[in-house]
Amino acid sequence: MDFDYSLYLVTNRDCLPDGITYEESLEQALKGGVTIVQVREKSADTGEFLEIARATKRICDKYNVPLIIDDRIDIALAVGADGVHLGQTDMPLEVARKLLPANVIIGISCRTSEEVKRAVAGGADYIGIGTIYATSTKVVKTPLVGPRNIGEILAALDDTSVKSVAIGGIKSTNAVRTLFGSITASGKSLDGLAVISDIVASREPLIAAKRLKDSVSHFKASRTRFSLGDYTTESLKGSVGKALKYVRQLSPLVHQITNTVVTTQSANATIALGASPIMATSPEEMEDLAKIPGGLLINFGTLTSLEGMIAAGQYANQNKKPIIFDPVGVGATSFRKLKAAELLNAWQATVIKGNPAEIGALSNSSEVQSKGVDSAGSGFADPASVVRALALRERCVVGMTGEVDWVSDGKHVARLANGHSLLGHITGSGCMVGTSVATFCGALSVAEKKVSLNPLADGDMFVATIAGISAVAVASEIAALRPDVQGPGTFLPALIDELSKLTPEVLSEKVNVEIVS
Template sequence: MSATKPTVDYSLYLVTGRELLPEGKSYLESLEESLQGGVTLVQIREKNADTGEFLQIARDSKAICRKYNVPILINDRIDIALAMGADGVHIGQTDMPVDLARKLLPPNAIIGMTCNTVEHVKRAVQVGVDYVGLGPVWSTQTKKVAHPVVGVRGIGELLEVLEGSNVKAVAIAGIKSTNVLHCLHGSVSPSGRPLDGVAVVSDIVASTDPLNAAKRLSTKIKAFYSTPSPPVFSLSPSPYIADALKQSVGSLLSAVKEYSPLVHQITNNVVTTQSANATLALGASPIMATAPEEMADLSKAAGALLVNFGTIQNLDGMLASGFNYNQNRKPVVFDPVGVGATQYRRTSAAALLNAWQPTVIKGNAAELGALANSNEVQAKGVDSVGQGFSDPAAFVRNLARKERAIIVLTGVKDYVSDGTVVVRLSNGHPYLGEITGSGCMVGTAVATFCAGASMAAASKRGDDAPEDGRLVRGDMLAAAVGGVLAVTIASEFAATRQDVKGSGTFLPAFIDELGALTPEKLAERANVEIL
């Protein structure tokens, strides 16, 4: 081993697995190409090789890693690490205790440990490991796991334990170039402590072109770490100014009318017509499609996606849609209608949020309270019961940090936050509460404004712009605020019309007023406070 403990870049951590190699690709050839593609740390894992074979593989691997100045670790086998002079070891929960491994290994050895629970992480910090492997993030065919899938949203809870320590963290299991940005973006502690990297197996080892497989991962990882943290959801200067926000919202309404984006909506069948009409009124084009087979194509054509599971009829379509829109870096708006009403809705919401990363999560107090596991507000079907949150501003800010998304809390007053800025909106008319689907149309309007924001940003950026680590581009905080204001302000204009006599005549007038909105009307009527 080297005289001093090496400085380790954990960002793209390759774990080998010779059994996954494609036909015609040798192990050492694959390893070298992966290093050329950007792998920064290598762990040699050999579960079936005898000691002599393992030792030879480790020595040959070390020679290649040294060519690229990349540290090499050995999985589990302290004897192999000592015999071939590895930079350290990785051990599991049932392997040799860390304190004994420290006694056997040189003091400069790197020691990492697999951790699946908060207690595992606490113990790892106590015994002084250098890094932890957190997961499994997703299920994987590479390795049978003894613990349940943690999921992207569960990694943040584990990272929280590491705050204040020098222990590094990588996510493990099921990570590929197609989900690495979701993993990095979503796996952050409430105070913003991110991962230090990701561990990858099959996406590189099983590839016929490991150099480019590693390069795809490395490019996305580097872009993510070069992006300001927390992610930039807002493009306005800080501190946020209400007048500037109103101006941004007006610009996004103009962008919707200019680009007329396609807005893909998987929504409940009670409000499909109203949602489509609202989309058209704002200047965009709706498409309602649920089949999983359509999602790859639609995600390339549409400007944004709304997933509203008021009537959960095609969960597979919902899972596929968000994943594909993440791949194309398009905004995803999630409206978890009635999520607290049944266990099926709660498990479905968890599955969706671990499969893809929403840009905006919109809901009433009961729905968002259920996502946050809060007992402050109770649900009655799709409605909220009780006085509401004691501090709604703090609630939306904290939930935005936890979910790494814009949070829209609807009610008598609406609250919008990206985890830093909190905006309180005080527009609307009681008639909104007397028609079916008004909340769902808020989700539609938010998705429409997000599509406008995304298309405007793409137009300014150009196709040849360098890669960045954002899941979406555009002012998504302003888009979320704009969607809420469009509905609430249109309701105020509609309610005062002479032809409106009640909720029955209100709905068509409301659609008319959505279509008549202008940036000037929004700016004049918007009651916006920055908290």
């Protein structure tokens, strides 16, 4: 049956806050956008379970929302439920199918590709993938699936009509990460999210449900919009100039959690480009800052305030704010690799920007080695394939900087050939590029909300990344030619000067960009 799995509520009366009844919470959740309800009663006896199921059915029928019963086929038959959900150790799917009417759907919990394949072969209508994150509502005896592994499991549903939801610790702050982590190489993705405590434990279940439903709806509408179609060299040249025009017109707030070595020059670069920087690291500030339109840069060159980085990214996801992740020196230590994985599991990056060693570390490649925060070696033999593969895996835009810069959205790859050797002789030039990318992404995300007639108003993060890298590179070429520049010490202030004087026309004229795939 063609049910809407977008927001799949699993009930748990133990989570209810004081003063709110089960029926009140459920009705508010349905008003907030819940599209399907599963009644789960692991400790109730048959009589109590039946009473709860009947009450749930009355409320669900009022809102024309399907009802699923967990495990108990007898209860499902007694109340005329629309479906049954089974675990791996519950009644075999084939037996359940024989007992249930043909119009009753069956869902199966799965945590591996093999379990998904068996569910498909057995005739399951949908699968529940989990447990994704640690949760207080269930004791998990097996390893967590994690958001970055959903796509691999979901790939077993390619070329099938079986639906899917993810479950386990899902809430509004990780919903976007969960959804983007689900996209398979063929483009298939989750049909929805199964949620328990984020709605049931809320004192405002209507608002909690609306927030989650909005994340799912936004994902379904925009998951392919990191880039906006096909590009040519000429179209990109024009687009980067228009992007700079948006930066100057809209002056987005760029929230930066960055390393202590470059804080001042990053702020100065942001101002020079025409945006407004704020350097804030306290977790307590992140919810409020994420509500202000603009971009978020997370640079862990000096790895401090991990809690703040996690909170900032999760609230940014919740508010549809672009996140630029600059994993400075990620390949230098195992600790940095571990923390980068933790961050990428906590929120969905919009852009990952790094040098070849950093991109190689995230790609699990040994082709380019890390030398502290720098790269060692001659580079990748096929850089276009490296950035494309990482962009596909992480479902974001990837920008790899070096003597030649490479940007990919997982489909297109752009080669950029601007810049000057003096950039390699000042501290934090790569961090400044990350700042610039965050500035351009922030501007285009604001433009998406304010401008309706220009193609760039759709928030093209592929263009924004190219523009952010190119702005610093082109400004460096102009600065290096100034007669007052005698070396690295005079180059840095000249670079800031030229960023402030850079015009859309000059950027479009001088950018050296080529679409290679």
